[in-house]
Amino acid sequence: MTRHGIPSARDVMTLKLVTVRSGASITDAIDVLLRHDISGAPVLDDAGVLVGILSERDCLRVLAVGQYTGAEHERLRPVSEFMTPVEHSATPETGLYSLADFFLTHHQRRLPIVDDGGGLIGLVSRRDVLRGIQGMVRGGPIPPRGRGRAPKLYPSAVDA
Numbered sequence: 001m002t003r004h005g006i007p008s009a010r011d012v013m014t015l016k017l018v019t020v021r022s023g024a025s026i027t028d029a030i031d032v033l034l035r036h037d038i039s040g041a042p043v044l045d046d047a048g049v050l051v052g053i054l055s056e057r058d059c060l061r062v063l064a065v066g067q068y069t070g071a072e073h074e075r076l077r078p079v080s081e082f083m084t085p086v087e088h089s090a091t092p093e094t095g096l097y098s099l100a101d102f103f104l105t106h107h108q109r110r111l112p113i114v115d116d117g118g119g120l121i122g123l124v125s126r127r128d129v130l131r132g133i134q135g136m137v138r139g140g141p142i143p144p145r146g147r148g149r150a151p152k153l154y155p156s157a158v159d160a
Helices: 027-038 096-105 124-138
Strands: 040-044 050-055 108-112 118-124
Touching: 027 040, 040 118, 050 096, 096 108, 096 124, 118 124
Parallel strands: none
Antiparallel strands: 040 050, 108 118
16 A cells, blocks of 8 residues: 555556467467457567567457458467557556556556566556555455456466
8 A cells, every 4th residue: 555545556456467478479369368368468578578568459450451361471470560569657656546547548458567677567457446446435455356266357377
């Protein structure tokens, strides 16, 4: 919690993330999103450094040009050609008010949370912020996620 009992990114972020590699084929990345029932995932380079976010919207670009033929070279195009590069991130100490403001002023559904060295440690989604608001309104701890199932946005698994 930040000062005055306001939740921070640390209180609401998801720690166990599904990730994809920038060099993976876009079709393999789509398989990962579908298999884990998630709408997006952080993209890491070969050194494990966060380089982007791949969303369902990014994946739709596979067909957006209207010229997709299903040829092998098209299916093997790398995630790096479709992902959205990371432009914004936050630290674990970022307060809930700042997180809410970010999502209101940027057309993003997830925000990477990084350590002092820039390493990925978690993600905050719009829904995570809503859970934080709910906890504040109720005057208690942040409500737990649904029991028996990993969160839809970032399940407890790692695909590299």
